[in-house]
Structure formats: C-alpha cells, structure tokens
Amino acid sequence: MLRHEFRPGKLVAGFFLTLAGITYAGDAGDAWDTPWFAVIPMVVGGLCLAGVVGLLTRAVRNRRDSRRTSTPPSTPPEVAQTPQPPIPH
Numbered sequence: 001m002l003r004h005e006f007r008p009g010k011l012v013a014g015f016f017l018t019l020a021g022i023t024y025a026g027d028a029g030d031a032w033d034t035p036w037f038a039v040i041p042m043v044v045g046g047l048c049l050a051g052v053v054g055l056l057t058r059a060v061r062n063r064r065d066s067r068r069t070s071t072p073p074s075t076p077p078e079v080a081q082t083p084q085p086p087i088p089h
Contacts (some may be wrong), residue, residue, distance in 0.1 A: 009054030016046020 020039045027034035 007054070008057055009050045012053050013050035016042060016050070020045070032082055 020043050023039055023042070026032050030043050
C-alpha cells in the first residue's frame, strides 16, 4: 500500500529543476560553457510541462473517482431513520 499519492507533476518539475542545477554545476566546474539565458527556457518549459501533467493527472483521477461513485449506495430499510416526534415547548 502506498503511503501517499503519486504526483507525476511534481516528479517532472523536480527533474527539470535538477537538470537546471546540473547544467549550472557543470558550467561552474568548467566542464562546459553554458550561456546565462539557457536555463530559463529549461526551467519555464519544465514547469509548464509539470503543470500540464498535473492537470491531466487530476482529470484522470476525478474521472476514475466519479465512475466509482456514480451510483449512490442504497440504505437498507432496517437502517432507515424514522422521523422524531416534535419536542413540546
């Protein structure tokens, strides 16, 4: 059993932010030369993709949940509540 819900949007966002960090770390360590503006589209694109993935995940989960509870559970007759008599004032 899972301890929490799997959120793929957060996974995608984390991946792109980690990729941006690795890009800057490689530039700082002189492994390669990264222009200052190269990471901005990477981060913005990753966050937009994460938002789309999050919306799709929410839509799929809402649709799945609505299909499960589309028929309301019926109350057995022995459990049905009887009306209470009015309380005199």
